[in-house]
Amino acid sequence: MNKRFVSLWFRHLTTDRQILRKPELKDVPFVFSAATRGRNLIVAANALAEQQGVSVGMAVADARAIVPDLEVLDDIPGQDAKLLNGLGEWCIRYTPLIAINMPDGLMLDVTGCTHLWGGERGYLKEIVTRLRGKGYDVRGAMADTIGTAWAVARYGRLKPIIVSNEQAAALTDLPPVALRLDPLTLERLQKLGFYTIKSFMGIGRSALRRRFGDAFLLRMDQALGMVDEPMQLLHPIEPYTERLPSMEPICTATGIEIAIRTLLEKLCKRLQGEGKGLRTATLKCYRVDGLVVEVGIGTNTASHHVAHLFKLFELKIASIEPALGIELFVMEAPKVEDAEVDQEALWSPEGGGLDDSNLAGLLDRMANKIVAANICRYLPQEHYWPERSIKASTDLKDKLTTTWDMGKLRPTLLLDQPQEIQVASVLPDYPPMFFIYRNERHNIRRADGPERIEREWWLDGSGPHRDYYVVEDEEGRRYWVFRSGHYNEEWSAWYLHGVFA
Amino acid sequence: MPDSKKDIIARLQQNILRWEGFVPPPASEAKGIGLGPLEAAFPNGVFPTGAMHEMLCPTLEGTAATGGLLGGILSSLMQKGGTCLWIGSGRKLFPHGMTAFNIEPHRIVFVDLPREKDILWATEEALKCEGLAAVVAEVKDISFALSRRLQLAVEHSKITGFLLRSDMRKLSTTTCVARWQVTSVPSQLPQGMPGVGHPRWQAELLRVRNGTPGSWEIEWVDGKFVTVEEQMAKVVYMETRIAG
Incomplete structure (x- = not known):
């Protein structure tokens, strides 16, 4: 089964949060700024400011020139990490495996979770609408790999859900930046005229490696699903x-x-x-x-x-x-x-x-000390043949799936294999007069039967049925014997199968 | 008034029984296990639970008969919801057959061990484990020292243990409270009725510690033991008892 990932991209993470905190900023263009190398640079701008031409990385003075009534707020360092952490915790309701993509995204491993929300479409829609309802401008995408989900969430235009094994088709029209490459490689690609991923996808690997290095190929392989990508989980599963x-x-x-x-x-x-x-x-x-x-x-x-x-x-x-x-x-x-x-x-x-814990403890000790120990209980099973009517269970907590059949008379001891015996019987369907087992002759004084038990043809094909008789000999010993097949048939034979108390 | 000699002897006998571990049960539990007159053979007239019993089963048929009587005893021991452990090596007991003796077979845990030594170890461990109703062990032979170990375990945990011994060549003395031998006898039906009747056994108590050995004919009818001839145990003569 393919893995599925959802990438969430918060386009205006910190500014959306600021609007939630101070609703009066909703209709005002504002930015967060931080001092870098003696200059005040913009680190985040809200949607309104971006519409008017302000972008991240611009100097505050330049932005003020474009938008005179721009509100400039001091950036709070570490704010985005804290926010993403909180949002990640909230997303635990959708999947237990969540990773944070700094600086503005979340990655969810949703393998095997989507059916709970009525399929992949419903799942993604649920997450995105809930987050948008909270006031975050979020885009989501689902794909087989982390790389493709990331790329489609940020740069995809057509559909957010990429069908399994169609990563390559989804990536072709996206710009190279969608592959999470470092700025130097991006610049080089730009210079060489590679504006979309499809323009270099077909080029030989050795040529690409020579020009852009191993890291470039790794990113591409990760996006296409040829190499697994590890996730740094928010709640790592600690081994015991x-x-x-x-x-x-x-x-x-x-x-x-x-x-x-x-x-x-x-x-x-x-x-x-x-x-x-x-x-x-x-x-x-x-x-x-x-x-x-x-x-x-x-x-x-x-x-x-x-x-x-x-x-x-x-x-x-x-x-x-x-x-x-x-x-x-x-x-x-x-x-x-x-x-x-x-x-x-x-x-x-x-x-x-x-359920007694003493008993479980005792059986554990036995099983651990003696390797060959066979510890089991027997549960009834719905089968006709006596040897199949019980099922060994090694679990003390197994419940009965069917009840014991109390109506049928069953012997106290059952031989592992029915033993062949010589009999003398006078009439068809009558119990034998006597039988010889291990050179001892048992003259039968009383008998019950027959009880016909059919072969289960759906288990072992066709074959003779068994007619069971309860017989008691002169000394009071009670046996369970059967005739396989009809009386006087070619293959019919008599067997001893059990001993009654 | 000074006690008569008889009273003194009776009291001393009670004391000896108490020192040997036969505590008279409280009146509320003095019902026994339904074996009827057979129980009178035991000290205080009560089937000793919390003790070891040995049962001789030399033949296949004898094992089946013993299994039947044991099934009846176990059903009353397991009545309060306890579990039974059945330890053996080449076990032939058919769990389904136990339903005839009012036992739910899934409440028996079977332990199959390949070696005699392991069976004895497992039996001792099981007898130490409080919370079991009974422990049944199929062994070939047991020495006096080993039986004493089992007895010590039983005295502590108050579990009833049954040893099914199959090797009759050397029947050594053991610390078991009773030695049983059960054989099948022809079943009886009203005159002229066809078919096989209720299971019927000759239960012999070959030796009983502080009790009276004897022989009884017992039948299992509708979920309880019925003694066929309602008569007191005849004392088995020394010649018929197996020496040991």
Whole structure:
């Protein structure tokens, strides 16, 4: 799936803000000025002033000559950064991944967010109209790459939403400045007569590199989507990692224990604050001799209990070989999930069933100590054949999707594979008289059945059905036997499949 | 009035039971688990929960019968919403079959471990974990020392543990409170009725600590145990008891 980005461009960021603060300035041409190298230069002008010919970078004296009643305000340094930060925070409602484009824009990574506002058009319209409603003169554009979105927001004339993989077509008619190039390169392009991007897009890369350098090609590739561009996020996603350097190399089990406990306490404090728990954690021990020893644990349910996690690591301490000593411990939690905040049970001497945290802790310990352990529960499944009617579930929180079929008689033990038996049966569809299993003859005294269980043709094609009988022999042993196929058919055979209590 | 000799002995016996961990249950919980006359074989006449029971299941059919009786016992132990842990290696228990004994099979957590050593470790850990209703472990054999470890864990956590032993060659003494052997017996139906009747077992208590061993015929009818011949336990003669 392609990524999608929205670029927002605030054309008059600081002046719009000033109008919001002082509404009486709305119909007055005004500028912000700052002293640079002994001259007062304009750093921002409002729309009215710009209409009358005032532009950014002009000296204040010149501007006054053009517009006599120009209002000149002192620029507040750092104002634009603060404003963009605030606007970025406000945009968190649209996407969690937001970056600030100094000096006058925002970049939003909207991949997978647009459908919540009824598609890309509705999404972009919503953002732009909300910001315009606040009083900011804003333009937005959406594209597959940061570069194209930036360019179209600022220089595009036709449509703000660029369809996936059509960056090149969208960029052709734009001026080179839309590629975010440095002024020197722009000047050179201007001199050479490259007024639009299409005029140099077709030129060979080596020729372009020779004249304009690598940075130029990088910008072009980024805009076209051939190179990924990193975003400096407003709210960076911090990985769940803790480090613990040690003053002296550690080579005792006690030292490692202390290190694990300290790291877990730090990590769990953060997890607890965020209402999360870890499912897997790894401890990396950087040894003096340059080797890294790694041990990992996993849990059945998301957990942020130091004591529990420590117990899991405790089982692994023996496998950590410190050699000459460990100088750095790093604890990582690559898999983190929302943890349910568990309330202390007031009084439950019989235990809290499957939600019990003791049980989850116990199973974690078993699974971590014995690698080959197979821990599961069985849930009913809607299938006919007995071996398929149950489904193993490793999650303690899995809910039943269907109910247990209480009406059918099922054996207490079920053999992994039905075992072939020799039988003597007199009449079709009658239970056998006796059967021989492992050289022992069982004379049948009582029997129930048959219960016909059909093969599920949608799972394993055609084949014989099974007719199950409950039989009891002379000694009172009760078995579950079946005949595969019809009576006296060529391929029909008898099997023992289970034992009743 | 001075106590008669009989009273003194009774009181001393009670004291010994208490020291051994058999605390008489409060009156509100003195209902037992529905095993009827069989429960009278145990000290104080109550099925001991919070203790280890061992059950001998040498054959496949014996395992099935034991599974049935155990299912009935577990259903009353799990009534209050607890979970049961079933630890074993080559487990054949069919979870769906437990529905016949009023157990919701999804409330049993199965732990399959490849090695005997791991099973015993896991069993001990499980028995230490408060909050479980019962722990069932399928083992081949168990030594006295190991059974004592399990007993210590159980005394602390008050969980009921069941050991299903399959190797009958060397039946060593254990600290378990009772040794059971369950075998299937022919079911009975009213005269002339076809089909297989309710599950019926011969439940033998081969040894009971501070109790009276015996043998009972029990049937599982409509979700509860029914003792077939409502009679007191006949004392099993020493010859029929397996030495150990």
